[in-house]
Amino acid sequence: MSHEDQASAIPSKILVPVDFSPSSHDALKAATELAAKFGAQLVLLHVIPEFVDALLPETVSQESLVEAQKNAANKRFAVSKGALEAKKIACTTIVEVGADVAATILDVGEREEADLLVFATHGLSGWYPQVFGSIAEKLVRLAQCPVWLLRTPKPESSAKVSIGRMMEWW
Secondary structure, three states, X not given: OOOOOOOOOOOOEEEEEOOOOHHHHHHHHHHHHHHHHHOXXXXXXXXXXXXXXOOOXXXXXXXXXXXXXXXXXXXXXXXXXXXXXXXXXXXEEEEEEEOOXXXXXXXXXXXXXXXXXXXXXXXXXXXXXXXXXXXXXXXXXXXXXXXXXXXXXXXXOHHXXXXXXXXXXX
């Protein structure tokens, strides 16, 4: 999110953090419309939360869980990328692991030199906001580029949102 050059109101690279929730699907749809209108590139990012102190059975390693999540995210992104390419929209996908999801999103935004960040208010964060604060709130406060925050309905319970459910884009 480096803006040493003259800033433009027209985005050329849009970062879209995706957790595969209905809310992030809405953010992807909105970002797709912007990218189509302005000829911008989309950067889709999925951050796998790192839980360093998680207690796992001896037969399950943290690395195997992370690898399984990376593979699942890449499969979903392949569907998204195909749909975007069919619409002639340039797209890059990134899967990262990070202890602080918001910080990881901001780091990727700077590294990719995104000039717009598009995301929604309610994702699959579950208990995270009660303990650490809202990811969306942190992004709005700390992003070095313009943000477009879509207000989406809060799910009745994050436990009822099926992560494995395939949607239009993934």
